[in-house]
Amino acid sequence: MSDELHIRRDGRAGRITLTRPDERNRLTAGCCREIREALEAWQGDDAVSLIVIDAEGDFCAGRDLGEFLRHAREGGATTAAEVLRCEYRLADRIAQPSKPIVSFLSGRVAGTGVALGCFAQRRVVGNGSRIVFDGCATGLIPDTGGTYLLARAPARLGEYFGLAGVSAGPGDAVCGRLADAFVPEKDWPDLIDELCRTGLLRTVDEAAYPAPDAPLLYACQALDEVFARNTVPEMLAALEAEAKEDDSEAALAAEAAASIRRAAPLSMDWTLATVRDLRSSGGSVRTALDLEFRFMRRAAQDQARLDALQTVHAGGDQPAWPHTLGAVPAEALAQMRAPLGRDALMLPEWDEMAAGG
Template identity: 40%
Template sequence: MSDVLIRKAGRAGRITLNRPAALNALSYDMCLGIDAALRDWAQDPEIDRVVMDANGPRAFCAGGDIAELHARGTAGDHAFGQGFWRDEYRMNARIAEYPKPVVSLMQGFTMGGGVGLGCHASHRIVGESSQIAMPECAIGLVPDVGGTHLLAHAPGRVGVWLGLTGSRMGPGDAIRAGFADHFVPEAEWPELIARLESGTEAIPAHEPPAGRLPEAQAEIDRLFEGFALADIIGRLEQAGTGLAEEALKAIRRSSPLAMAVTLEILRRLGPQPTIRQALALEYRFTWRAQGQADFLEGIRAAIIDKDRSPRWRHDHAAAVRPDEVAALLEPLGPHALTFEEERT
């Protein structure tokens, strides 16, 4: 059975992730297959919309297949990861800019690569089990797959909080933060998909469950002000609140270098970046991530050896120098990320 089921159903192009045992982790081959289908359907007069979902109750997509990236990277094959990220980012941009409606239904975990797949759609649906996050700093990466685009557009300093801590959002908070649009109880999803396939675009209106952001927003805005990692940590240490302690716990597990670069990306992007601007800046880091950052060590500690004791390049935030951050975001020259129409 294929890891991703791609077919036509009525007036819809249908994409169903089909690796439930692996939490629908996105492999390079899955990425290429999805992107090829999107290219074909864009000009197909029989297709009015694209509907993306996933099999299994636990996850829409919990991220990319990072175990394979680690195996190739530690063997010295950095080109595999660079190619994967390049083609994945092109797919992310295609979804965000697609000329037809794209509907994503995101149950359970949607993280990392899953965010890039589902959260750039034009109609993003979440349900009771939805948990959306960008936890890349904990594995020595920056929020990528266009994640910094979403973080930059989030209200106030919510994007900085999410990017540094990898905090999980339930359905209500995902909608408030701009990662989703509609809450629909998951029991209604089969009927909704059938209507979408038949040509009906109407998505029923339901009130999402209350999240934490309405009450936490002011505190987040105060604690995560600015783009200096050491200053943010200092405010968190002084605050002594439950939110601050939770954030500190996450930050102390994460790569100081990755967090510093995340802040610099968000600073450079400003509040209204385009998806392509975000992806191009992210790619400057990921192109270098295997050889010049903490990514391979982060995967080793979290996924391979599972000792949860990564040996980061820096012991603490203050040890990260500005020139190190700048070097990871230098233009890539001939290796810079390009998009399809720029290559033809």
């Protein structure tokens, strides 16, 4: 076992704790593989009734971008695609587990961390929880199932979160269907102990407090007409007009507008189209993963996109994106959404796998 994780049995629970707080528990391919193998091993263990996933510090701020960039540059797109496959297989495994999973979403939860935590059967948030879909800000997308969660969010919260990359606190997470229970962090140790003792999922429900206020959801409902518009430029114009008004939504509209101006235009157009397609079709998690992998697999072989991602990773200025807002060619969007053929994701059929396989 690596120093990124602490995996063990504790009473009736399988325990997975992310132990890389200095890196905000960003997931490497090896970490994804170890978690998936643990879940599969517990599948056939009658002594394990449920699985608890928590972390030291932030729950998980996403994939290890340094590792991803290194594999893409040194090993090429094929090697980077294998890193992505590890993440996507983990997301798929968590979304359809054989044992219920309870996640404790401490601090920042982003990117692949959203898949790790928000596909669990009981998702616990506390006062300091912050869930964010920031893929468009990096020139990528809300992937590893992120678009599926955005498509299921109420009102136009999916567009709001996915395009503007705003941070959802505990109340917005619960009301936005990204979490199930609000429990103050001070109560988490006792709740985890009780879960390990009883192995009963209802323990979480019994410990839950009323959800705090959800300011982003309220704003999104008020700005529903904005995010119902057909294109990102139309949304941006409406947000900038709202930002000039003297009302409670003005500051949030200004923040969303500023974020959209900084984000990658192709990423936003792709995200908007995909979230709406999944919403209208009732697409599954696997449908979302397949569509997202198409984008990410191609991004891994796009040198300009990797250069922009490197700039973001290094904390530099806003990259010069390949396209401008409102001027993304239709063929560029179609290319990122087109099937991959023999390079497709191809997820395993978990029910047919041997435990620990």
